[in-house]
Amino acid sequence: QSALTQPASVSGSPGQSITISCTGTSSDVGGYNYVSWYQQHPGKAPKLMIYEVSNRPSGVSNRFSGSKSGNTASLTISGLQAEDEADYYCSSYTSSSTHVFGGGTKLTVL
């Protein structure tokens, strides 16, 4: 199972919006609405930010939103804040009943 494809890095200024893409295949991202997104600050465990493509867990800011089109899922963060600077990973369920993560995207808030 190959890792999902994410851009290595994205950046934005405070208050701006950014979008991180996550590209897979019809056997994972495109085949199921089971895409989730995780935020990871340095030295910390990942934190669930989005599940089932576009749902936010309780306590996650509504500045975070998710979507999917075909084999590509996206995470959008609006109103960027300094605290959003972190690594972001997407994950998908697969047709093999396994899970796969993306390569991760480093978000820099300028």
Added chain:
Amino acid sequence: QVTLRESGPALVKPTQTLTLTCTFSGFSLSTSGMCVSWIRQPPGKALEWLALIDWDDDKYYSTSLKTRLTISKDTSKNQVVLTMTNMDPVDTATYYCARKLVVTDAFDIWGQGTMVTVSS
């Protein structure tokens, strides 16, 4: 409050077998829809999914690592154990356990992780 905590050796030698334990609280792995997964992260690299066990004792493994992995649970102790055979320096990583709910198919609660170094 749901918590998970990983434990195991910090250092293993090449070719040895690694045994990691995930001790959790706040939920039962005998409850329908509950799962626990293992995920690892080499230093400076991406997350990699390893294995999952569900409430019905069904087990799922990474395709590339399945010959080396075994996952099991002890419901009475609220523990999930992962063994990985034939350890190699490339297996050096932080190993996390995380809860997954079938209803959301997401890893909603993670342990703090345990760093394992493979070196002679």
